[in-house]
Amino acid sequence: MAMVKKKKGLYVLLIGIFIFSFGFYEVGSNHFAYAATTFPKGSSIGGIDVGEKTEDEAVSLLLSAIERWKNEGDFIVQTANDSVVIPYKNIKFDVKASVKEMTNQIDKPWYAFFTKSEPQQLPLTVSVDVTDELLDKFGNSIDVKKTVQLIENTISYLGQHKITAVSSNQNDAEATIAETSWEIPSDYLFMDELLEELNRISIPANSSFSYLESIADKVSYYSEAEGNFVVSMLYALLLQTNVEFVERHSQGIIPSYSEPGIEAKVSKNEKKDFIVYNSGPNEIRVTAEQTGNVLKMGLRSKKPENTYRYSIENSLDVDYRTINRYNKDLQPGHRQVLQPGQKGKRVEVYRITVSSTGEKIDKELISKDFYLPTPEILLLAPAVEETGDGTETGENAGTGEASTTTEDGTVPTDQKTNTTTGPGNTMNATDSNDANHAATTDDSIYEQPNVVK
Structure with a gap:
């Protein structure tokens, strides 16, 4: 009887969970069904910033931008012998399809619901209707397919109003x-x-x-x-x-x-x-x-009409730091390089534009790059001095502070040695007293949790 009651209670619990989940789904669905999609900040369509805009706002913004672009003048294709005007009635903008594509790009799977959508940069969806009249104006020396592709690519970013036709x-x-x-x-x-x-x-x-x-x-x-x-x-x-x-x-x-x-x-x-x-x-x-x-x-x-070359300028070496690590089990005067140091570097890369006459007409900064230096890591034996009364003291390198040895000749585990690693910078390294680590230089032994190699 008790078993029957337990099963009945379990069924009731499962049904309750199902009803609650279904109700939550319905509420969630109703809550989000009408939520307007907002594009991530930094997103653009056809070079027009639509970040933090809804779909309707983006459509309105793009239509206005297209009208302003048309009002700037005719779209002209320059051929070898003539200038051909492409009528705007032959140019079809599909703004809604462009916005829909943006929505699809930022759409996330259900398991990535809480991740942030990345900004997207997409072209406008554009097509050009090439009539027989336009074909006649282009002539036989024009590669029509490539020229139309160039027209669509240019207009898809509301670019310049004049291009040069692609020769066959x-x-x-x-x-x-x-x-x-x-x-x-x-x-x-x-x-x-x-x-x-x-x-x-x-x-x-x-x-x-x-x-x-x-x-x-x-x-x-x-x-x-x-x-x-x-x-x-x-x-x-x-x-x-x-x-x-x-x-x-x-x-x-x-x-x-x-x-x-x-x-x-x-x-x-x-x-x-x-x-x-x-x-x-x-x-x-x-x-x-x-x-x-x-x-x-x-x-x-x-x-091209102009030529281009790059130039690496303002190169600056960055000195590396030295990290000293100490081990009491080493012979006095012992010194070993665990990791060689390597200087870092700062550089700037420029692109130089040179005219057909050889004149430098532009200089553009492309990047500033920084390469971190690699610190030098040394393994040392603590310096030992003999005092007038016959006792020995360990002098802390770089600080002038002394640490007294114990009766068995070891440095206390709580005694730390200040180690200078660069101008104004100090790191602490502690001696190892583990007998299993004696007479070894395995780098992992001397690795400290606050030292980044």
Whole structure:
């Protein structure tokens, strides 16, 4: 009988939980069903800031921006012999689809409900109706498909009102605008797929390029170290073009294959991407070829009016600190380097624009990079002095303070030695009295919880 009552009570409890959960779901659904979506701060559509706006507010804002853009003048395509006006009736903006795409981009799965949505930058959805009349005006020397793509890319960010048509023989006018060769580290074993994807990369004018989307996400096996090598090389090349760097992260260390400031990092797990925007007027193609342990990478495009180069300036070395660690079991005068010190560095990277006549016409700061120094860690035996009465004292290095030894010749466990690690900085290191640690220099023994290696 008691068992029956227990089962009955259990059923009642389960039914109560079900009803409560269902009611909570209904209330929650009713509560959020009509909540307006607000886009994350920093989000933009077509270059228009829609951060902290609802969908309706974003639509209204974009429509107003499009009208202002149209009122600035006609949209003109310059051909070799004429200027062709593209009527605005032939240009279709789908604002609602643009806003819907933004909503889809920031939409999160149920298990990520409490995570913060990242800001997004999307183009406007635009299409151009190419009539027979426009085709006649373009003529046979124009690559219509590429020209229309250039028009749509430009308008999708409400860009300039005048572009140059893409010639049908543009490929014949291509040239190598930047080229470099780097030695591949010996332990990089999965470069083949990366190179295959690199050779497929082209960045049309007025378009963005994402390394994670275009390369990393398309290979069957991705090594972050090899990805950093490739993207660093690509970064060095794109510094010699007029692209805009939307997102670039430093590795925080100076890799062996490059120089300070000329490196980049991409990470799927940390969501760190490398994104550039080609503001035009020409498409940029990537070429990559491996010969032995050397990777040769280049950029091909129609020869630009201006040329570009990068400059590393204001390089400053940052001294490292020395951390002294003491062990009473070592012979007097013992000194061992547990970790060599390495200087840090600060650099600034600039892009220089040079005209066709060789005149420097612009200098743009691209990045400021800082590489932390690596502290030097020394293992020392405490200095010992013999006093006039025959007793021994241990002198604390760098402080002039003395610590008296116990009867068995050891330093008390609560006796600390102040160790100077740099100008104005002091760290504490304690002696080890564990018999198992005697006569060893294993770095893990001397690691202190407040010392960062």
